[in-house]
Structures are given as C-alpha cells and as structure tokens.
Amino acid sequence: MPHYQVAIATPLFKKFTYAYDDDLMPGQVVVVPLRGKSVVGVVAAEKSNYKGLVKDIIKTLPYVLNAKQTDFCAWLSDxxxxxxxxxTRMMASLPxxxxxxxxxxxxENKDIALTVAFKSAQKNIVLTGEQQHAVGCLQKNYHNFYPALLDGMTGSGKTEVYFKCIEDVLKLGGQALVLLPEITLSEQWIMRFKEHFGFEPLQWHSKTTPKSKRIAYQTVYEGKSCVVVGARSGLFLPFQxxxxxxxxxxxxxxxxxxEKVIYNARDAAVYLGKVNKCPVVLASATPCLETYHNAxxxxxxxxxxxxxxxxxxxxxxKIIDQRTQDPYAKxxxxxxxxxxxxxxxxNRNEQILFFVNKRGFSPLTLCKACGHRFECNSCSGWLTHHQKTKELKCHHCAHSEQYPPHCPACxxxxxxxxxxxxxxxxLEESQKHFPKARHLVVSSDMMESNTARQEAIQSILNHQVDIIIGTQMMAxxxxxxxxxxxxxxxxxxxxxxxxxxxxxxxxxxxxxxAGRAGREHLNGQVFLQTxxxxxxxxxxxxxxxxxxxxKAxxxxxKEFSMPPFSRLISITLSSLSKDLLYRAGKKLASRVPKVEGVQVLGPTVPPHAMIRGQHRLRFLMMSALQVNxxxxxxxxxxxSNxxxxxxxxxxxDPLSFM
Structure with a gap:
C-alpha cells in the first residue's frame, strides 16, 4: 500500500506519513486520524519512503489544491x-x-445563482482622463503579473477604476478577488457593487454564514466566473x-x-498575483511607506x-490649538x-462626525483620593470604563468586572x-450640547452583528442620524x-x-x-484638535x-536604516513562568548569530510585558536587504530547543511593537 506524506495543521515543522490503497495526487485534500481525532490534511508533493507501520488515510475529499495553490502555501510557509x-489548512479552509x-x-445552490452570464453593467461609469489611463494600464496586463499602486486621494474614484476592470474580467469568464480591511466596509461596498453590476458578490469573512461559505468555496473551486469580496482569509480560497x-x-x-500564521495579506496578495500571472491593485489614499517606496x-x-x-x-x-482650550476648567x-x-x-440639516479612536467611556479610571489605577491582573494594561454596561474591561484578554462604588485600595x-x-x-457630552440632535455611536463593541452594522450604515445614509460618534471603523x-x-x-x-x-x-x-467630509456637492470642513x-x-x-x-x-x-531600507523580524517569547521565560531569553541571547549586516536587539521587556497571564520578552533582528x-x-x-x-x-516584518 503506497505511503504518502500529509501536511496537517500542527505547530511541528514536519509532515506525517499515512497509507492509502490508491494513487493520490499532490494537493489532494484528505481526512486522516491524529491523536484520536479526524482532521483535514493535504497530500504533499513528495511521497514517503517510510517502511514501518502507519495509519491509513480515512478518506479523500473531492478537492485537490492545484500547483499554484500549493506554491502559494510553500512560499507563505517559508x-x-x-x-x-x-x-495548507488555511487553503483547505472549511471545517x-x-x-x-x-x-x-x-x-445547496438550486435556488441561488452562483454565476452571472455577465454582458454589461447596469450603471455606466463615466471615467475621468486619469481614471481612463489607470484602467488602460491594467487592461494591458490582465494575463500578466502586474502589481500596481492605485494612488488617489479620498473621493478620487479608485473604486470606479477597479469596478471597470472587474467588468472586463467577468466578460472574459474569469474570477476576481477584492479584499477589504473591515467587515463594516463590506456593507456599503456591496450596496455600490450591486447598484453597478446588478447582483451581489460572494462574501468571505468571519461573519459569513457556513452555508454562504460552502457556496463560495464550491463556486470558486469549480472555476465559475465570480467576484469574491472579503477579509484577508479570502486569499486562501481555491481559485481556478x-x-x-x-x-x-x-x-x-x-x-x-x-496569530498562528503571522502574515500580511497585502504582501501575500502580491505573491498570489505572481503565481496566477494577474494584476494586483493596491489601492489607497495613504499608502504604506513600503508600497509607496516600491512604486x-x-x-x-x-x-x-x-x-x-x-x-x-x-x-x-482647521487646526484647533487645545493649549488655548482647557478641558478641565470647562x-x-x-x-x-x-x-x-x-x-x-x-441648522443646515447636514451630518457631523466626532472621531475618537477609543472605545468605552474612558481608557483609564483612577481614584482621586489615593491615586489607585484600575489595571488588568492578567495584562499590562489599564481597564477601560464602559458606562453603558457599568463595567471595567480589558481590551487585550476580555476580562471584565463591575464598576465599583468605592476605591478598592482606600x-x-x-x-x-x-x-x-x-x-x-x-456621546454624553454631545447630547448635553445638542439635546435635539439624533446621535449614533459606531464602534466595534457597539455593533458586533452584521445586522447592527447594516442598520447603522443605512440609518446614516437615510439621514436618520445627525451626529455620528465613531472610532477607526468610520475612518x-x-x-x-x-x-x-x-x-x-x-x-x-x-x-x-x-x-x-x-x-x-x-x-x-x-x-x-478627513476624507469622509464633503464627498459630493456639499463642501466639507475638518476641525483637528491638538x-x-x-x-x-x-x-x-x-x-x-x-x-x-x-518623502520626509x-x-x-533611511538615516536610521529602518524599513524599507532594512528588514526586521520580531521574536517574542512568552510563558506563564517569569523565571523560565528569563532563563530562555538568556539562553537565546548567548546564541545570538554574529553575521555581517545583522544586528539583534534584546532581550527586552515590551510595553505590554504581560498579556493573558503570559510574561513576555522580545528580540528584534535588524538585517540588511541582501541578508538571508x-x-x-x-x-x-x-x-534552539x-x-x-x-x-x-x-x-x-512586524507592524506592532507593543
């Protein structure tokens, strides 16, 4: 009976050997036994030479990852x-x-149209000269790897540019993937998409129902013409x-x-475009420095x-100098x-947004009598006061406790x-100033469900809200x-x-x-308090x-040899035992590689010295661009054992240093 190496989602850098009584292709999705459970695995390219006793593959599933998909997984792993x-388990992405x-x-798609015999959009887009030029550059490269920064200020019509390209892709019978950073963005984006194309795209994100995910997975796998909009996990659908x-x-x-596979979807999307030989549009009014530098x-x-x-x-x-405003006196x-x-x-019947990127009532609560500050016992962070639920919450580990009637210290x-x-x-302050105005708070803990987000967006569009108070969800x-x-x-x-x-x-x-204001015929104003x-x-x-x-x-x-002029890797150690952690950190520090073009900083205690009860130490490796x-x-x-x-x-390539 042939033996096969099977890749399974474990923390181990090895593949597992199983037997099967038939020939299997590399990329075959299978079900195998592991520690008393049945788990999904993917047959690796190399067969096993192991001759000893092994367990049998339980069954095969009717899905095979193609060479492009296994290539993408191999790159991501490396x-x-x-x-x-x-x-590979992310690519075989269904439970x-x-x-x-x-x-x-x-x-289960008897009553659902998974594909559309697309002929033309319902809404004709009149493009500006700049937009036509951008579309033309992309049209010339539909069958080539073509990474492009679509660099336009807020409200410049970036969406119209890639909508026009998606039209072309659908007419050619192809598949398109659009990644959005926030689930909340998908609600309004889908409304615009449906208005333009006459049908809804397939969706793939954490709030998508299991049935919708099955439909999306099968549609993409069968190579049917479609558009998928979703979060970063959409990269791992089995596109044909x-x-x-x-x-x-x-x-x-x-x-x-x-967590788990630590990757940047932007960089992964560029490589996915490379293996599929297709354009990758990176759209932003404020591109990250690495993308801007590459362009x-x-x-x-x-x-x-x-x-x-x-x-x-x-x-x-307009800049408001807060040094002339005294929030404590007023x-x-x-x-x-x-x-x-x-x-x-x-008075003009227009809408207002007050932006503050902090959830809850206040990020820190203290006692004016003794100075006691409310801190999470499991994390190095303050507890946020949520007045609506009368709780103090940790935004790192989700610990919560009732807001006390007196100081626990004194x-x-x-x-x-x-x-x-x-x-x-x-919200409380705005309601005092503008008691007749209709208010809406937009933050992640206020709108956890799809329905709540859809209702919030629709209420703003229908002018059922006068003043919006929002976090980065509105940005x-x-x-x-x-x-x-x-x-x-x-x-x-x-x-x-x-x-x-x-x-x-x-x-x-x-x-x-700032770019949310004055999006159509009405002029906008931004007041920035600093x-x-x-x-x-x-x-x-x-x-x-x-x-x-x-440029600055x-x-x-460049002067400090930081990315994009060098490369960083962060290595964070964590343990419930502080003593064991520090001994491990000392061991790694004694084995720091001495390589030209490489500098290792640490170990040091990061700003969040403890999260979820785990004590933390960090090393930061800085390397020249040419270093492996x-x-x-x-x-x-x-x-390191x-x-x-x-x-x-x-x-x-870390983004967070907390």
Missing amino acids: YTLTPYGQC LKEFERLTKDGA KLNFIVVDEEHDASYKQE VEGRYAHLKLKSRYGVETLPEV KTYISDPLIEQTQKAL GTKDQLTGCGPGVERL KGHHFPLLTLIGIIDGDMGLSGMDLRACEKTFQMMFQV YNPDHPVIQAIKNYDRDAFL ELQQR RHEIVKFWILK LPSQVRKHIDV
Whole structure:
C-alpha cells in the first residue's frame, strides 16, 4: 500500500506519513486520524519512503489544491517561518463538518445563482482622463503579473477604476478577488457593487454564514466566473481562474494577521498575483511607506488619481490649538469652535462626525483620593470604563468586572474618575450640547452583528442620524453624502511611543478620517484638535501635503536604516513562568548569530510585558536587504530547543511593537 506524506495543521515543522490503497495526487485534500481525532490534511508533493507501520488515510475529499495553490502555501510557509501544514489548512479552509456537508449535499445552490452570464453593467461609469489611463494600464496586463499602486486621494474614484476592470474580467469568464480591511466596509461596498453590476458578490469573512461559505468555496473551486469580496482569509480560497486582485485600503494594519500564521495579506496578495500571472491593485489614499517606496522605485506601477471624482472638493482642515482650550476648567472635550460649527451644520440639516479612536467611556479610571489605577491582573494594561454596561474591561484578554462604588485600595466613595475621552463620554457630552440632535455611536463593541452594522450604515445614509460618534471603523471607505463636518477630538493620539510607524499610522488615520467630509456637492470642513499644532504630521494633514510627509518619513527611515531600507523580524517569547521565560531569553541571547549586516536587539521587556497571564520578552533582528534573514532565524530560533512551556512568536516584518 503506497505511503504518502500529509501536511496537517500542527505547530511541528514536519509532515506525517499515512497509507492509502490508491494513487493520490499532490494537493489532494484528505481526512486522516491524529491523536484520536479526524482532521483535514493535504497530500504533499513528495511521497514517503517510510517502511514501518502507519495509519491509513480515512478518506479523500473531492478537492485537490492545484500547483499554484500549493506554491502559494510553500512560499507563505517559508516567508513567515510557519509550518507548511498550517498554511495548507488555511487553503483547505472549511471545517471538516462543512467539507462533509458539501461533499454530501453539494453547494445547496438550486435556488441561488452562483454565476452571472455577465454582458454589461447596469450603471455606466463615466471615467475621468486619469481614471481612463489607470484602467488602460491594467487592461494591458490582465494575463500578466502586474502589481500596481492605485494612488488617489479620498473621493478620487479608485473604486470606479477597479469596478471597470472587474467588468472586463467577468466578460472574459474569469474570477476576481477584492479584499477589504473591515467587515463594516463590506456593507456599503456591496450596496455600490450591486447598484453597478446588478447582483451581489460572494462574501468571505468571519461573519459569513457556513452555508454562504460552502457556496463560495464550491463556486470558486469549480472555476465559475465570480467576484469574491472579503477579509484577508479570502486569499486562501481555491481559485481556478483568478484574473484580478484588489487590496483596498492597502495600508490598513488589519491586513496583518497576528496569530498562528503571522502574515500580511497585502504582501501575500502580491505573491498570489505572481503565481496566477494577474494584476494586483493596491489601492489607497495613504499608502504604506513600503508600497509607496516600491512604486517610486519602479517595482510597482504607480497609477495616480490626483483630483476628486465628479464635483467633490477637498474639505478645509482647521487646526484647533487645545493649549488655548482647557478641558478641565470647562469639563468638555469638544472645543468651542467645534461646538459652534456643529450647531451651524445642524441648522443646515447636514451630518457631523466626532472621531475618537477609543472605545468605552474612558481608557483609564483612577481614584482621586489615593491615586489607585484600575489595571488588568492578567495584562499590562489599564481597564477601560464602559458606562453603558457599568463595567471595567480589558481590551487585550476580555476580562471584565463591575464598576465599583468605592476605591478598592482606600475605600473612599465618590472619588473615582475617568481620564481621557472614549466614544461613550463624547456621546454624553454631545447630547448635553445638542439635546435635539439624533446621535449614533459606531464602534466595534457597539455593533458586533452584521445586522447592527447594516442598520447603522443605512440609518446614516437615510439621514436618520445627525451626529455620528465613531472610532477607526468610520475612518475609511465610507461614503456619506450629507457628512460635511468632522471633529477629530484627539489629534495627538498615537504620535508618541515606541512604534517606529507611529507618525505614519497617525497620518494615515487622520487623513482618511478627513476624507469622509464633503464627498459630493456639499463642501466639507475638518476641525483637528491638538496640543502640538506645529508637529509635521498635523501640518501635513492641514496642507494636504502627503507626498512631502512620505518623502520626509522615508528620508528619516533611511538615516536610521529602518524599513524599507532594512528588514526586521520580531521574536517574542512568552510563558506563564517569569523565571523560565528569563532563563530562555538568556539562553537565546548567548546564541545570538554574529553575521555581517545583522544586528539583534534584546532581550527586552515590551510595553505590554504581560498579556493573558503570559510574561513576555522580545528580540528584534535588524538585517540588511541582501541578508538571508530567514535562514539565520531558522538556525538561531527554530533549532534552539527551548522548553515547551515557552512559546515562540516569530513576526516577519512586524507592524506592532507593543
């Protein structure tokens, strides 16, 4: 009986040997026994020479990953230093019970049109000259690997450009994939898509129902012409005719998966386009520095949209110097100029957004009598006060406790106070200033279901809301015609700290928020409240001088030999035992590789020294561009033989340093 190596999703860098009484192709999806359970695996390219006793493959499933898909998994495994089996399991992306239902019942698609005999769009798009040029460049490369930065300011019509290309792909009978960074964005995006094409795309994200996922998986696997919109996991669908990939808001940090297989969907999408020989559109008004640098250096095509689409004009940005506003004396976080302009916008029957990127009522609660601060026992972080539920919550480990009537340290009553504004505090304050206005809070903990998000978006579009109070969920992609005034409550948030990308991330977020105002025929205004009005980021936002900011940031990175002029790998050790962790850190430190072009910093305690009860230490490896850093880490870390109680978290090209 032939023996086969099968890749299974385990933490081990090895494949498992099983027997089967028939010939199997590489990429065959199978069910095998493992530790008393039936699990999904994928047959590897190489057969096993093992002659001993092995367990049998339980059964095969009617799915085979093609060479492009296994190539993609192999690259992802090598690049992220992750076991191959974990990557192939992401490609065979349905749970076993869903695979079995699909095998038994089919896609259950008798009443659902999975494909559309597409002839033409329902809505004709009139493109500007810049848009026509961008479409023309992409049309010439439908059968070539063509990574392109679609670089256009907010409201410049980037979506119209790739919609036009998707039209072409559907007419050719191909498949297209559009990645969005937030599930909330998909609601309005799907509405626009359906209005234009006359049908809904297939969806693939964490909130998609099991039945819809089965339908999407089967449709894609059978090579039927379709459009899939989804989160980063959409990259792992078994496309057979993938002709076009879009990564919308490509700069967004949520494209980085931080657990299990640690990868950036933007970079993975570029490689997926390479193996499928198709265009990859990276769309953003605020591209990440690495993407911008690749476009400037000619490694990516640079398709520019310099003006807003249609009659839209850029909103005016006004800086409010908070040093002249005293929130403690006035007990308000909304400045007088912003209050005045909000009332004027309400009088004009327009909509307003107050933006603060903090959930809950306040991010820190302390006792005014003794100074006690409420901290999570399992994490190095403050507990956030959520007034609506009367709880103190940790946003790292989900621990929660009731808001106490007195200080647990000194017992004093009525001396607990919140420091800093969250969305709930702004809601309370705004309702005092504008009691007749209709308010809506948009944050992830307020809108956990698809229905809640859809209702929120629709209520804003239907003008059932006057004042929106939102977090970063409101910062990107949304198009609300009546939204004319935006107040950025804390423009300094994120500008300081240990993150080398602090300025870049803050600029991206505030630039995107500002771009939500004045999207159609109404002029927009943005009021940016700050204690540091002369900061380069604040001035770049005020003057819409994005390119100058990016060039200055790139120059600074170059001076300090930081990405994209070098490469980073973060190695974080964690353990429930602090003593065991420090001994493991000392062991690794004694074996730091001495290689030209490589510098290792650490071990050091990261800002979040403990998360979910796990104590943490971090190494940061900086390497020159020409150094084979992956082989160095394999030799240094993966062969280090650390205790099993110490976890290794390897992050290639890290975005977070917390």
